[in-house]
Amino acid sequence: MMEMDGQQSAHGESYAYTSPYWAEFYDMWVEEIIGSAALTKDDDFFFNLLSPFLPNSTRVRGPLRVVDMATGTGRVIRGILQKMNSRAQGELPGDIQKELEIWGIDHSQAMINRAKGLLEDKMKPSTTIVWRTSAAANFVDENPELRNAVDLLIFAAGSIGHLTAHGERRKFLQQVVKALRITNPPQTPRSIAAISILKPDDGLQENCSEQHVAGKEVRFNAEMRKPSRQWPHLEYCKSETMTLKDKGILVNSFDLKIVETATGKLLSQEKYSWSLQVFSQTEWERELSDCGLSISQKVETGSETWYILHLANKKSLV
Known part of the structure; x- marks a missing residue:
């Protein structure tokens, strides 16, 4: 199936x-x-x-x-x-x-x-x-x-x-x-x-206010830095969240960097995205x-x- x-x-x-x-x-x-x-x-x-x-x-x-x-x-x-x-x-x-x-x-x-x-x-x-x-x-x-x-x-x-x-x-x-x-x-x-x-x-759904014009990106949630507990030598660095409204769907995305804490070396940088349906x-x-x-x-x-x-x-x- x-x-x-x-x-x-x-x-x-x-x-x-x-x-x-x-x-x-x-x-x-x-x-x-x-x-x-x-x-x-x-x-x-x-x-x-x-x-x-x-x-x-x-x-x-x-x-x-x-x-x-x-x-x-x-x-x-x-x-x-x-x-x-x-x-x-x-x-x-x-x-x-x-x-x-x-x-x-x-x-x-x-x-x-x-x-x-x-x-x-x-x-x-x-x-x-x-x-x-x-x-x-x-x-x-x-x-x-x-x-x-x-x-x-x-x-x-x-x-x-x-x-x-x-x-x-x-x-x-x-x-x-x-x-x-x-x-x-x-x-x-x-x-x-x-x-x-x-x-x-x-904050997880972002915002469905009048600021959201179809096709226009809106920024929410500030940047965030958090040390990893699972990998103590690493740190997460999140960018602002970007939200795009399109036909009743909110498409959310942000960049997440994985940084080596001791050296500041960038190990990974990915753009993560997901969608939410407007209720x-x-x-x-x-x-x-x-x-x-x-x-x-x-x-x-x-x-x-x-x-x-x-x-x-x-x-x-x-």
Whole structure:
């Protein structure tokens, strides 16, 4: 089956998420923009999404299964496990973590490699962690064991905006419908998909203000220098971010230099780029309805608007 992946098709080798350097720098950049305190609050949000399922896990057919779509460097997964370790002691049966199965899915092998390494460095979970490389528009078709077997799907950091190819977001939503477990409330909690949209003023999405005239580049985010933790002798030097708006798509790019700290020698200089789809509420709600998903709740957090979705009917797409 041919994958639909708008980012890879549009940017090729310049696509940021294929670079081995990008994975570590991405974490530093996100923390610089959003702040560590806000990221900690996000961990609470993710755990609260999961917590209604925990006492009921023994009544669910098969493992309690969570999918972290576009897992990146695994921040959502680490946050959930850290909260389980800190909050669940003495409150939940000891075998709950063993019954939990979390899937980290991303189309970038470089990001998954970093996610694995960070998890192994920070904790040894008793929870089963499954890592898969897959495009969002095909994630169930490529992993059929997820069909009608997912209790909670999380798509964080506005990453759904990266689905920029024609029809790509709709295909992803159809995959979500295939994945969500058909349950029988109130005996078992209703399966949900939590999908976030970045607010327009968020530094990761840049800005969709009146400054953006089609075909005209706009500069955002100052230059940034950060020492590498993975390679202590190296330093990252990021240029300003350039954003070009074209037909409802924001094309973002910046230069990233890799410099030897002691000598100042330039080891690498690459132009990294990626695209984001400008969000349309009307189009989004129409796609959800067409694909068989309903909005249970809309939640505002610091930098994101979250849509909590459930199956509109009991018939899964085939």
